[in-house]
Amino acid sequence: MVNNRFPIHCAVMGGNVELVKWLADKEDCPLAVRRDPKSGMLCSVQTSSRRTLVDLAMTGKPKIEILSFLIQKNLSVLDTKDPKLAPKTLETLLGAGFRFEKREGDPESFQLVESSDQMSVATLDDMVRLSRCLPCVFHEIDSPHTTILKS
Amino acid sequence: MGFGRIQVADQLSCRNPRSGHSSDGITNRRASCFDLVSMPTAQIRKRELHAFSVHYSMATSKWVATLARPTFESSDEKRRCTTFSFTTEREARKFGKAYSPPKMMTGATTCVCCALPFDSEQNKGPFHCRNCGSQVCDSCSTRWSIRMVPKTYLQHSSSASTVRACKSCAWLSNAFCLALLRGNYDDALRCHETGNVNLRCTFADISREAM
Numbered sequence: 001m002v003n004n005r006f007p008i009h010c011a012v013m014g015g016n017v018e019l020v021k022w023l024a025d026k027e028d029c030p031l032a033v034r035r036d037p038k039s040g041m042l043c044s045v046q047t048s049s050r051r052t053l054v055d056l057a058m059t060g061k062p063k064i065e066i067l068s069f070l071i072q073k074n075l076s077v078l079d080t081k082d083p084k085l086a087p088k089t090l091e092t093l094l095g096a097g098f099r100f101e102k103r104e105g106d107p108e109s110f111q112l113v114e115s116s117d118q119m120s121v122a123t124l125d126d127m128v129r130l131s132r133c134l135p136c137v138f139h140e141i142d143s144p145h146t147t148i149l150k151s
Numbered sequence: 152m153g154f155g156r157i158q159v160a161d162q163l164s165c166r167n168p169r170s171g172h173s174s175d176g177i178t179n180r181r182a183s184c185f186d187l188v189s190m191p192t193a194q195i196r197k198r199e200l201h202a203f204s205v206h207y208s209m210a211t212s213k214w215v216a217t218l219a220r221p222t223f224e225s226s227d228e229k230r231r232c233t234t235f236s237f238t239t240e241r242e243a244r245k246f247g248k249a250y251s252p253p254k255m256m257t258g259a260t261t262c263v264c265c266a267l268p269f270d271s272e273q274n275k276g277p278f279h280c281r282n283c284g285s286q287v288c289d290s291c292s293t294r295w296s297i298r299m300v301p302k303t304y305l306q307h308s309s310s311a312s313t314v315r316a317c318k319s320c321a322w323l324s325n326a327f328c329l330a331l332l333r334g335n336y337d338d339a340l341r342c343h344e345t346g347n348v349n350l351r352c353t354f355a356d357i358s359r360e361a362m
Contacts, residue, residue, distance in 0.1 A: 016334030
């Protein structure tokens with residue numbers, strides 16, 4: 001089977017965050033080419049086997065630096081070939097000390113910020129609940145200490 | 152380089168834990184032919200891109216990049232330009248740099264890769280490498296899928312599914328892909344500095360060779 005990959009895919013697979021940043025920021029390689037017409041979320045460039053960048057970053061040992069970079073570039077954790085990977089991705093990110101915050105001026109969208117506060121990390125129970133109610137979206141974060149997930 | 156090889160082997164083993172030692176050995180040996188020490192520097196001719204222009208259109212309030220069409224011997228269609236519009240100037244300039252087609256080399260009497268004259272019996276040619284514009288002989292060129300070169304490098308009306316590329320471009324493409332997969336920043340940048348690597352196109356399938 002032909003497996004066509006773009007350089008950005010190879011860089012994500014290689015796991016060097018500097019290379020990913022070089023391609024995306026300095027050389028302006030597109031991370032996403034279109035938006036999903038229904039949800040309006042960015043769809044990442046795909047390999048010919050329809051794997052997305054988030055998929056590749058989660059393959060093998062999760063590459064947290066690359067993953068957080070991709071999410072900060074407005075790719076969605078839900079943007080994976082297999083939707084079951086989404087809660088795992090979220091757990092990986094939150095477990096590594098990142099949390100989602102409401103973006104100023106746009107209450108519907110969230111941005112990923114690095115957090116030094118250990119309390120803000122979502123518990124595994126939240127993640128289990130999230131995995132049960134797929135497909136689910138982050139709806140609200142009341143305070144830095146609680147994470148509310150709604151299906 | 153040794154470190155890079157270990158990394159590739161590590162990735163292999165975590166992806167496919169059952170892969171035996173013998174297959175790893177083959178992978179390492181094959182991967183090494185794309186190490187940068189074996190870069191065919193003398194055969195790589197940095198491609199010269201056609202000039203492109205970027206201007207701001209007041210009518211559409213967008214930045215417009217104007218690219219030249221590639222030149223083909225067979226076509227007698229007049230050289231025209233294609234335009235693409237963007238919201239920011241930076242995007243338009245980066246697009247122009249990535250998609251402006253290379254100038255085709257003219258008047259070469261010997262192959263850029265093997266340096267043999269074209270007029271001899273066994274040396275058919277010259278052919279143009281569509282990726283860098285070098286004139287090479289038949290044996291020094293391979294066929295690339297059209298997806299491996301930017302769309303603007305291709306003839307508009309052509310329905311061919313492959314284009315001719317020279318061996319040094321093929322080597323560079325593979326070496327660049329391998330450097331990315333190994334996470335080797337310096338090697339990847341050195342490949343990019345040659346100017347003949349496309350950052351926005353797919354790679355050939357080298358999964359069986361390298362990964």
